[in-house]
Amino acid sequence: MEKHKNISMAVIKRLPKYHRYLEELMKNEVDRISSKELGEKIGFTASQIRQDLNCFGDFGQQGYGYNVKELYTQISAILGLDRGYEAALVGAGNIGQAVSNYSRFENLGFKITAIFDANPKLIGMKIRDVEIMDIDEMESVLEEHKIDIGIICVPRKNAQVVADELIRGGVRAIWNFAPVDLVVPDHVKVENVHLxxxxxxxxxxLNESES
Amino acid sequence: MEKHKNISMAVIKRLPKYHRYLEELMKNEVDRISSKELGEKIGFTASQIRQDLNCFGDFGQQGYGYNVKELYTQISAILGLDRGYEAALVGAGNIGQAVSNYSRFENLGFKITAIFDANPKLIGMKIRDVEIMDIDEMESVLEEHKIDIGIICVPRKNAQVVADELIRGGVRAIWNFAPVDLVVPDHVKVENVHLxxxxxxxxxxLNESES
DNA sequence: TAGATTGTTAATCGATTAACAATC
DNA sequence: TAGATTGTTAATCGATTAACAATC
Structure with a gap:
């Protein structure tokens, strides 16, 4: 499976969508689907779907299409969902709390195992059984505990400092909700949610369509 | 200013970034900036910045660059930030509450003036002075009150129904936080936040860089 | 087998980058 | 004026779509 290289961002960004639609098809007990049918559902061309999938392997069968269950398994593996992930969330304010409480992620093998904040009023509180810790403890917690993903939900002005600290603690992936573009070394990946x-x-x- | 037509999505998605960086430059009391300098800050090529801006007008001056304040005003106007917007938020759960509380939006002239939920425990509660109303009242509230933007923070299975209802009530733009692709008529615009x-x-x- | 649909190559389309004359 | 930097055209690059032989 060494096709895996130099996949364009355009393709990568579509993978989660395939994952979601295939999950739905599975739930509806659909066994097979052609690129044409899937394209109509998802809003892509059949051609694009075949191109995308062929970046990773030959998952289809001529004259038949794709086996839904198999394709779902493959896409899950491509996305890396065949293992679990531990995340540390920093900033238990509005957004931080919402993300901590968002249960949908657990099906994906994604678990927030540490939450940090600087606000004494929040420290000690629990969100879904995880106690909010003092951000000063972050360094030592990261040392003793392998964390895959850091989630930044702090105010803008603190985001870069928190990112630096997470990276120093060994975090390789940052999910950033703060309205800044973080500066990170090449080996660290950042995905922004810029509301x-x-x-x-x-x-x-809205205005374009009205004018 | 009738250059405004057929702007590609790629350009549109970059506009908010220009807006943010220009705001920052203004705060730092920078008067002028060249496409080259701005490009270095923002991570785009100078060429791209000039191309993007020239979709909307001639904002620069040869040999000088761009006046930061003027460009900021222009971009704000292009984005439609020279007027205010009223939004109705549906679903006051985790994410709904976080969005309601997110104060950053108010600087943009964006105000959530109505919040709806189906949960009796939430109805009557207030978030930032806005009372959560019964979703059954939505139809009549939308009738008497001009709402520009609908925000959908309900569970997936209810999202399409809520969207339909918002659209029937005259909403032209939907900010969708539910993990579905909504089906809407052409004149309605949807922006998804698919966490x-x-x-x-x-x-x-993360996995790609590790392998 | 015949029909359907893939994987893949070639053609098209669109977006980004480079280059440079115009001009402040 | 000379240097700097724009607006804009042309060249390049990449992504999407079309086409079709291969094959289940």
Missing amino acids: SESLLTLIYL | SESLLTLIYL
Whole structure:
């Protein structure tokens, strides 16, 4: 399976969508699907789907299409969902609490096992059985505990410092909810959830269609 | 200013980023900036920045660059931030509450003026002075009150129904936090915040860089 | 076998980058 | 004026779509 190299971002960003639609098809007990049918569901061209999937392997069968269950398993493996992930969340404010409480992630093998905040009022509180710790303890916790993913939900001005600290603690992937572009070394991956940018895009589109 | 047509999504998605960086430059009291300097800050090529901006007008001056304040004003206007927006949020669970509480939006002229939920325990509670109303009242509230943007924070299975209801009530833009792709008529714009997809992308990148 | 649908190559389309004359 | 930097056209690069032989 060494096809795996130099996959474009465009393709990568579509993988989770395939995953979601295949999960749904499985739930509806659909056994097979052609690229044409899947394309109609998902809103892609059949051609694009075949191109995308062929970046990773030959999952289909001529004259038949794709076996839903098998393809789902394959995509899950490609995404890396065949193992679990431990995350540490920093910043237990509005968004931090929402993310901590979001149960949908657990099906994906994703677990938040540590939560940090600087606010004394929050420290000691529990979110889904995980106690909020003092951010000063983060360094030592990261040392004794292997964390895959850091989640940054702190105010903008603290985000970079927290990122640096997470990286020093061995974190290789950062899910960033703060409205900044973090500066990180090459071996660290960042995925941003920039809510304001998303909202501004929507506002632009709203006005565009009205004018 | 009728250059405004047929702007590609790639460009539109970059506009909020320009807005953010220009805001920061203004705060730092920078008067002028060249496409080269801005590019270095923001991580785009100078060429791309000039191309992007020229979709909307001639904002620069040869030999000088761009006036930060003026460009910021222009980008704000392009994004539609020269007026205010009223939003209705549906689903006051984890994410709904986080979004309701997110104060950063108010600087953008964006205000959540109505919140709905189906849960009797939540109805009557207040979030930032806005009372959570019974979702059954939504139809009448939308009738008497002009709402620009609907925010969907309900569970997946209810999202499409809520979207339909918002659209019937005259909403033209939907900010969707539910993990579904909504089906809407052409004149309605949807911007998705798909947290699971974002997380899966990050997990993929994490594994890619490790292998 | 015949029909369907894949994997893959080639053609097209769109977005990014480079180059440079215009000009402040 | 000379240097700097734009706006814009042309070249390149990459992503999407179309086409079709291979084959289940």
